[in-house]
Amino acid sequence: MAHPSQLGFQDAASPVMEELIHFHDHTLMIVFLISALVLYVITAMVSTKLTNKYILDSQEIEIVWTILPAIILIMIALPSLRILYLMDEINDPHLTIKAMGHQWYWSYEYTDYEDLGFDSYMIQTQDLTPGQFRLLETDHRMVVPMESPVRVLVSAEDVLHSWAVPALGVKMDAVPGRLNQTAFIISRPGIYYGQCSEICGANHSFMPIVVEAVPLEHFEAWSSSMLEEA
Amino acid sequence: MMAEDIQAKLKNYKTAPFDARFPNQNQTRNCFQNYLDFHRCTKVLTAKGADTTPCEWFRRVYKSLCPISWINKWNDQLEEGTFPGKI
Numbered sequence: 001m002a003h004p005s006q007l008g009f010q011d012a013a014s015p016v017m018e019e020l021i022h023f024h025d026h027t028l029m030i031v032f033l034i035s036a037l038v039l040y041v042i043t044a045m046v047s048t049k050l051t052n053k054y055i056l057d058s059q060e061i062e063i064v065w066t067i068l069p070a071i072i073l074i075m076i077a078l079p080s081l082r083i084l085y086l087m088d089e090i091n092d093p094h095l096t097i098k099a100m101g102h103q104w105y106w107s108y109e110y111t112d113y114e115d116l117g118f119d120s121y122m123i124q125t126q127d128l129t130p131g132q133f134r135l136l137e138t139d140h141r142m143v144v145p146m147e148s149p150v151r152v153l154v155s156a157e158d159v160l161h162s163w164a165v166p167a168l169g170v171k172m173d174a175v176p177g178r179l180n181q182t183a184f185i186i187s188r189p190g191i192y193y194g195q196c197s198e199i200c201g202a203n204h205s206f207m208p209i210v211v212e213a214v215p216l217e218h219f220e221a222w223s224s225s226m227l228e229e230a
Numbered sequence: 231m232m233a234e235d236i237q238a239k240l241k242n243y244k245t246a247p248f249d250a251r252f253p254n255q256n257q258t259r260n261c262f263q264n265y266l267d268f269h270r271c272t273k274v275l276t277a278k279g280a281d282t283t284p285c286e287w288f289r290r291v292y293k294s295l296c297p298i299s300w301i302n303k304w305n306d307q308l309e310e311g312t313f314p315g316k317i
Binding site for chain 2: 090091094100151153155179
């Protein structure tokens with residue numbers, strides 16, 4: 001989950017997010033190097049007593065500072081396109097879950113076998129138990145088997161919402177009347193938090209998403225108990 | 231031969247598989263098409279007096295993909311005779 005004064009991404013919980021973090025590290029390093037170079041050149045220009053009034057042009061440097069940026073851009077574009085196509089790979093999900101956005105809560109439907117559906121409301125600050133996270137916890141979590149390809153179909157029942165879980169590298173708009181597909185594999189067990197990412201009214205900031213990844217047997221036990229409860 | 235294939239496919243059903251007709255992000259039509267296909271399949275096979283087991287596949291797929299509220303709305307529309315699709 002997010003931490004106070006956090007600067008970087010949350011730790012990756014899916015292979016796609018790992019790739020995105022590596023790409024971001026690579027691109028940010030290029031940005032830092034270029035910025036450091038420019039900052040050096042500016043301070044050098046500003047702090048020298050030398051003046052030279054007679055240089056008009058220079059073919060050599062012009063060629064260098066055209067070719068070099070082109071190469072740098074290619075070095076950014078290649079990994080970027082690689083990840084873009086990787087995210088678009090055809091996957092073969094083991095499980096389909098529907099995430100429906102409402103004002104102001106999410107509901108999850110697991111209907112591959114039985115009709116399991118439940119609402120997921122934020123736990124109000126005054127009802128939190130010690131150790132729980134303010135504005136992030138929900139009464140029911142979206143439980144998912146780990147290391148299993150999962151398809152999530154995101155939609156909305158009223159206005160626009162958006163289903164996002166940063167640790168998984170997932171964000172998908174929830175549009176009424178439309179079924180948007182996203183997929184992920186969660187590499188490790190854990191609890192991953194997200195928040196509604198499209199303005200949807202008064203309580204837009206108070207309809208979080210919690211994904212709980214567990215071993216398959218635990219998932220099966222959880223879904224049986226949820227069906228009994230209903 | 232065909233009947234055993236359907237039975238095997240239905241027994242091993244995990245979730246709606248990848249459908250090349252709907253390869254992209256927008257799966258709205260995938261859900262609606264399977265809902266239509268289930269009802270068309272049922273209508274045709276019951277008219278012929280044949281076994282409707284093959285239609286089960288479409289039912290499993292639309293149940294996996296379509297939001298429960300959409301299914302309920304369409305079922306109500308079918309009963310009322312206001313369903314917008316051609317069955």
